[in-house]
Amino acid sequence: MNASDLTPLHVHAGPAYDVVVMGGGVSGSIAAIAAARLGARTLLVEEQGYLGGSLTSMGVGPMMSFHNGAGQQLVLGLPEELIVRLQKRGASPGHIPDTTTYCSTVTPFDSEELKIELETMLAEAGGEILYHTQLAAVVRAGDRIGAVVVCNKAGLTTLTAKTFIDSTGDGDLASRAGATFQRGRERDGVAQPMTMNLKVGNVDTAALRAYVEAHPEDFNWPHGAETGLARLRVSPRVCLGGFKKAWTAARAAGEVEVPRDDVLFFETATPGVIIVNTSRVQGLEATNPYELSRAEAIGRRQCAQIFAFLRKHAAGFAHAIRMDTAPKIGVRESRHIAALYQITAEDLVHERVFSDPIALGGYPIDIHSPSGAQTNSVHLRPEACYQIPLRSLLVAEPANLVVVGRCIGATHEAAAAFRVTPIAMAIGQAGGVTAALAARPTEGRAPDVAYDQVRTALLAQGAKLPS
Known part of the structure; x- marks a missing residue:
């Protein structure tokens, strides 16, 4: 031609x-x-x-x-x-309040x-x-x-x-x-990894909150567990990074192949519906359409593993339903x-x-x-x-x-x-x-x-x- x-x-x-x-x-x-x-x-x-x-x-x-961290709106x-x-x-x-304590508000x-x-x-x-x-x-x-x-x-x-x-x-x-x-x-020239976000519903946030109160050591608190738990008790939504013990074991056993050290998730405006921001696709270029296409497929496979992990190991997620993965992979x-x-x-x-x-x-x-x-x-x-x-x-x-x-x-x-x-x-x-x-x-x-x-x-x- x-x-x-x-x-x-x-x-x-x-x-x-x-x-x-x-x-x-x-x-x-x-x-x-x-x-x-x-x-x-x-x-x-x-x-x-x-x-x-x-x-x-x-x-x-x-x-x-x-x-900012002091709660001043900028x-x-x-x-x-x-x-x-x-x-x-x-x-x-x-x-x-941001109950992860990473920042002051979400x-x-x-x-x-x-x-x-x-x-x-x-x-x-x-x-x-x-x-x-x-x-x-x-x-x-x-x-x-x-x-x-x-x-x-x-x-x-x-x-x-x-x-x-x-x-x-x-x-x-x-x-x-x-x-x-x-x-x-x-x-x-290497960029931050891409993430395929996963949305799940029917999460029992009362059971989740109870587990966090009983096992604060299983979660990451950049500004301390005391601060995080205090926020958790007053915040209308849950934001957390953790399930560290089970996640580490699942990665070691090959249940999940996600190069990340915890599970990060955020409850949405709808109670019981949670966005899981955990998948991590590294080494691919977002402006290369072939690599971006590979990233989409890898991200979806990771989300399937993450959902199975949550249903099996995470408090409050035993009866969760998988709503969707995002239409596009997230690019940082x-x-x-x-x-x-x-x-x-x-x-x-x-x-x-x-x-x-x-x-x-x-x-x-x-x-x-x-x-x-x-x-x-x-x-x-x-x-x-x-x-x-x-x-x-x-x-x-x-x-x-x-x-x-x-x-x-x-x-x-x-x-x-x-x-x-x-x-x-x-x-x-x-x-x-x-x-x-x-x-x-x-x-x-x-x-x-x-x-x-x-x-x-x-x-x-x-x-x-x-x-």
Whole structure:
């Protein structure tokens, strides 16, 4: 076969927008809402048939964390508005104590209601959604993106915009537009493992709680069993990492082939329904479609082993039912885009003060070992409040590109902290504001937008920033 044998490709011209957001995860969804609320004609493009990204298509839950270790809330604005709206729908208990003690709070939610609420917020702001659509190509126009070519049931379509937002998680738009990037960690390109999340129902949480009270030594408590048990007695939901004795024995006997040293699980907004975040697929690259396909299959097999383990060995799970594995495997890390500033672990640990902060966080550095069974964590001081600078969302070229979510400019270690969804949403809000402002007189040149304008717009949308 040669090129002459191919059916001619017809590329249709689509509408023109102020802002096109590629990727409808929570960071991209919040970015689109923020841009639309500033009056930008905004299109959100998503490959699935719903929004929410890791929280819906990858089965991740709960959100963690809106607060630092001392319980001070650092993420407000549109992310907090989303939670309040979910609470009003009876779809979230709100921010509750983290009974694992890894951080201070977690925020369970109903994933189906989350899909609806994100769509509702974007529609109210005047934004549009294009589902079942993937990025096919990028058309450069000098130092800018002139258009993106997308593929869906209608074939190929060009979408033009003044500014574009990469919220793909993997930096797909940025990398195809010519931005440079680093895969995984700097020394060898290896990324954190992927996880296939498992959802189980009919868990007897009363029996589970009783077992934890009687055997606290069988669970991991980063900030002490006393703290964990005290939280467990008042929290409406259970979050735990443990069953260490039985899990270690099952791994040694070959019952489970999961390179992780405990079972991590979180009760959802629905009592008795639990997300098991335990599978661990190492050594495969999330941006390689063949390796990603292998990871999906490995993750499902691991989840079958994990479910059998829970039914056989775990208190409260004897009559549990397997509800589903996630539609997609969860990806913690892939590309890190080379931005105008790369955030480092030292910036977070030492709480570096930037001249252009657009989001705050207090979540620990949380590295799931790329090769071992452990999780390597750096717990910050309880009152920690680190800053995310605007420059880490911007690249030298293309000038009309803004990057949000876990693929912004950062090292392997730093990204392991702010990759969590509350901080990713705060970053998304800042990216949406910046893109909308850039689409005004500067004709899409994001680095030319004055930081004071971004700050003013973020504060007007309720975001929390340093005073």
